Amino acid sequence: MNKVRIGIIGLGFIGCRHAESIANGAITGAELTAVCDSNPDKEQWVKENLGENVRLFTDVDQFLASNIIDGVMIATPHPFHTELAIRAFKHGLHVLVEKPAGVYTKEVRLMNEAAAASGKVFSMMFNQRLNPLYIKLRDMIASGELGEIKRTTWIITNWFRAQSYYDQAGWRATWGGEGGGVLINQDPHQLDLWQWVIGMMPKRVRAFCHFGKHHNIEVEDDVTAYVEYENGATGTFVTSTGEAPGTNRLEINGDRGKVVMEDEKITFWRLSVPTSEFSLTFKGSGFQQPECQKIDVPIEGEINEYNWGGIIQNWVDAIAKGTELIAPGEEGIKSLMLSNAMLLSTWIDNWVNLPINEELFYEQLQAKIQNSKAVV
Incomplete structure (x- = not known):
């Protein structure tokens, strides 16, 4: 498999950190191809910090259907984690979700079911x-x-x-x-x-x-x-x-x-x-x-209290090589x-x-x- 093409939803503090890390080559076998944020003012920041080849979307549906990403990292506020993950799985995308998995277990159970049905690699950002x-x-x-x-x-x-x-x-x-x-x-x-x-x-x-x-x-x-x-x-x-x-x-x-x-x-x-x-x-x-x-x-x-890169690398390796996940997404419900x-x-x-x-x-x-x- 060629490099895993990654897209990120949510350009707050943590989403920007992840985006810069991947864009700067910190994750072996991955490339950042797209980001999505509802704020169009992020366009200048994307160009200055992520490069001209990373596309900015303000519409989630267009982002998920763009065919320029293989996996999605969800870095939005946590009330939106499960809905976005379920939509990503339905588009046949691998998913990595920031903690927590969601707000209540009823919705997280639906997310886990969608992950299982998709057959895609699902991980949680339990970097600790x-x-x-x-x-x-x-x-x-x-x-x-x-x-x-x-x-x-x-x-x-x-x-x-x-x-x-x-x-x-x-x-x-x-x-x-x-x-x-x-x-x-x-x-x-x-x-x-x-x-x-x-x-x-x-x-x-x-x-x-x-x-x-x-x-x-x-x-x-x-x-x-x-x-x-x-x-x-x-x-x-x-x-x-x-x-x-x-x-x-x-x-x-x-x-x-x-x-x-x-x-x-x-x-x-x-x-x-x-x-x-x-x-x-x-x-x-x-x-x-x-x-x-x-x-x-x-x-x-x-x-290292902030070993986010280790979880991202593990997720990418699981997609590309079948490596065992450190933090399987299904365990987020616990x-x-x-x-x-x-x-x-x-x-x-x-x-x-x-x-x-x-x-x-x-x-x-x-x-x-x-x-x-x-x-x-």
């Missing part, structure tokens, strides 16, 4: 799956080094935002404009990594979302969630845009010890004897615990399922089983959108 910290954590758990998981705790509160951030645009932090707050705007990567690293989704969720607790906004800016897993393990997820200094600490407790990721390093407290075995066999006073060794886990590779479940649990003030009742969530969300003050 390339972060060697999370790769190492995942390998440790998958290998059984930590034993059976007992508890997961992620405190991710280093998202502080001043009110001025939300005041920049009328759509920001509104139900009508974004469909949510910190969970859908700041946390999609962490919610994806939470289930990807440990290799399982919860069976049910109980969450307490606070709406406009720290800011004058409609949506959630402070969340504490508790989850239960099929194997009996439990977990907590705490996030906020109203705390400073914030914390990013992931702690995973297993039968063979505890691993903590914080400050771009991993520490493993390895037990000499699994807790389950020690508890049954130790005959002392009962206050004793297994001998423990503290280990600073070595990390291979550069810690992180969204978690955020939808947290919101729904708060709205109905009860536990929510997974998979969630998608119709109920959709009805609740639409009621919020109807009363939203969004200016789109």
